[in-house]
Amino acid sequence: MAVASRPVGRRERNKQQKLERITAAARELFAERGVDEVTTQEIADRADIGAGTLFLYAKSKGELLLLVQNSTYADALARGRSAASTITDPLEAVMAILRPVVECNRKQVDNGRTYLREIVFGDPEEPHHRDALALTVETEQAIAEVLRRDERVDGDQAAALAHIVSAIMFVAMAATNNAAEPVDAIVEQIRGQVRVLLRA
Known part of the structure; x- marks a missing residue:
């Protein structure tokens, strides 16, 4: 008997959505100005999250x-x-x-x-x-x-x-x-x- 997959919980969905927003924000900013010219605060702002939250997903x-x-x-x-x-x-x-x-x-x-x-x-x-x-x-x-x-x-x-x-x-x-x-x-x-x- 096959095991049914569990639906993804709200917390996991929220984490995935934040990761997607962070990735999109970093991709856009890095493409616009280059990695050296972009701050982590700018990425957090564009992703609409706090800087502390950003560092939960990537430490640098x-x-x-x-x-x-x-x-x-x-x-x-x-x-x-x-x-x-x-x-x-x-x-x-x-x-x-x-x-x-x-x-x-x-x-x-x-x-x-x-x-x-x-x-x-x-x-x-x-x-x-x-x-x-x-x-x-x-x-x-x-x-x-x-x-x-x-x-x-x-x-x-x-x-x-x-x-x-x-x-x-x-x-x-x-x-x-x-x-x-x-x-x-x-x-x-x-x-x-x-x-x-x-x-x-």
Whole structure:
């Protein structure tokens, strides 16, 4: 006999609604002015909650950025995986996974670069940081799946290559000298390095 799911209580609905308002407010303000120019008080005001309540959902502005960017990253990764599923060439399949991730990271370059910094240096005990780290693991798993299609590449080798590809992508997106580069230039830079890696 199947267990009927319980209806969500009022308290949980209120928490979810507040989280949605916080996410929307942070997304709008970060897109308008960039994460560095926005205060947590402005986000709380736009979400129509107190600053103390805001910190129950995210303990810092960095965590708020992770909250906002994680959903965009997850959507980009899903699109990339879907595109890669029909591509037989390993390099092109890997790039099909990476391109949407680069695009979402470059929508607002400073926010994207700050997001990467938060992933690397943020507090892994914070929930939104854990979610971001999980997305990087999922990205590597998607790349490894593509590389394992080649019967000459075993599971360990595919995982190691995927980790290197992920590092290449992160450095290309985060590098200061790439800050003004458009998406196509970043993608081509990554493609060139991944091509050399896969031929080695």
